[in-house]
Amino acid sequence: MVRRTRAEMEETRATLLATARRVFTEHGYADTSMDDLTAQAKLTRGALYHHFGDKKGLLAAVVEQIDTETDQRLQAISDAAEDDWEGFRSRCRAYLEMALEPEIQRIVLRDARAVLGGASPESQRDCVESMQRLIDKLMKQGVVEEADSQALASLIYGSLAEAAFWIADGEDSRGRLTRGIDALELLLRGLLVKR
Template sequence: MLRAAPAKKPSKNREKLMAAARRLFAGQGYAATGTEDIVREAGVTRGALYHQFADKRDLFRAVLEEMLPEIGRRLFEETMARIESDREDLQVGCRVLLGIYADPEVRRLFLIEGPAVLGLAEWKALQAPLSSLFLNHALQHLVDEGTLNPAEMEPVADLLAGALQQAGLGIAGAADPDAARERYAAGLDLMIDGLMKRR
């Protein structure tokens, strides 16, 4: 029997459940974490959990949705701190994002558990708005300076988004995430360098 959609209104219980689930999912993984573990960690009842979330998967998705703005802020702030001109936005931003992907919590929750729990299609759709915002902003600088034609912007953004997703999955599955990050960053540099040299 399908459970009715929950009332997803802000509440202290929701905040407690989100914080507890995030800690447990990051520490021991989605499969090893039961709803009883989450409610015990949060200090709430099972009824409180099911009032806020349809099930464990729904709670997990909410944790990823909470992480996305955090990743976006970190991407923006670290990129802006490193660039000297708008032209560097794309290359530096891609490197910053790969660095974020190598962060243990992001790697575990967003890159390892995310596709496994949600499925690849839903995982890609979840992160698409953040990816589009970053890439469209960075590529617009290249359009403004005449390096990129406006009609080329959408397909280039789609291709770079796919490359970044593949890099993230590669970092997630690597025995040495930092070394994998550097390999993928070097590959992205080659792609972006070719684009930048068109001017």
């Protein structure tokens, strides 16, 4: 038996993830066979089983990777904003806009929901906690009305997630995005301290 180095194992895992992302985006989870996927990756089914257990495990790993990248993109939006409120608004808006990206639309918003039941509890918790920290900061600055920040974060995250599913699932995704952003702006204005 040939022993593979850690670097080779990591490269195999990365190749499977990259291939799965491309193939799942192009064909969807249901229409992707493990034989076609491993052939395109130039790897064996055994490699897929070793690293991910099965096709569903591979999908979960792909979703986790995309979620991590999405979080980084959203954080960069917050960091680049001229003030924290604008960063928060832009971040929420960007989350909805990402529902139009083919990879996110197909893998995260359609296939993950159908196959995995949606985002993992850890991913959801991380999103809510991140949003809660932003809301706490905005409350301390006197920008957002005082309220339970965890409740607000849960409500806003849930609203954004459902709106993203709604945008991705429709025939008129661009029109739905426009209407979703209008509704989001109305919702967010309701958070502001009345002056």
